[in-house]
Amino acid sequence: MSFNELIVEPMFFVVSTILSIFLSVFANIITPKLSALLSKYSSKIRHVQSKKKETFSIKVKVASNDENKVINIKLDAAYLLIRSLLIMIVSFFVFMTIPYFIDSFTIIILFISFLLVTYSISTLNNAQKTYNIALLATERAEKIKEIKYLVQDAFNPYDDYEHDFTDPEDEMFTEHLNAWDEENI
Structure with a gap:
């Protein structure tokens, strides 16, 4: 049918x-x-x-206040990158040893190589995240200096204004810094 x-x-x-x-x-x-x-x-x-x-934003804000922390974070990122590359090289060497083993061990060696590559990629991603923290912290530190300079120029310290309310320098500074944080972090 x-x-x-x-x-x-x-x-x-x-x-x-x-x-x-x-x-x-x-x-x-x-x-x-x-x-x-x-x-x-x-x-x-x-x-x-x-x-x-x-x-992530807390790490960036804390690191932007201390230049030594930014350098340490960059060194950590470099260390993670080197470790990732070394693990990748070891994985390739393990993969290249397949012809020297009996066929029954081939799957085990492939699995070990796959695990090493996966761990290497994970470490590489951690290095990238760490470097992004350092990069944003550096940019934020530069922006803090720039905003402080602009605020000091906008409000001359010799102006005669009443100090019985919130200091406009602090208010303006935090307003600009929060706007930059919202945009970039």
Whole structure:
């Protein structure tokens, strides 16, 4: 029996109608539960991402206040990069030893090489994140100096104004710095 003959049969219409109704009811029952599960999962992911971003911005702000910390962070990034490259080289050497082993060990060696490459890539990503922290901290430190200079120029220290309210220098400085932080961090 060909497909065209099967479609013409009345039994095909009855079975396909019953199955489509069953699938529709099943989908309507499952959809809200699946949607709730995905919503819960995505809110957890959003929470974790916001925590990571907050930690990142705190690291940048703390490092921008101390030039030695920026240098240390850059050295840490360089160390992570070198470690990643060495692990990658070891992984390639492990991979190149495959012809010297029995065929039953080939999968184990491939697996070890794959694990080393994965760890190397993870270390490389950590080096990149660390360097980004140092780079943003350096830019923020330069921006702090620039804003301080602009604020001091805008408000001459010899002006006669009342000091019974919030100092406009501090207010202007924090306003500009917060705007830069929002834009760049």
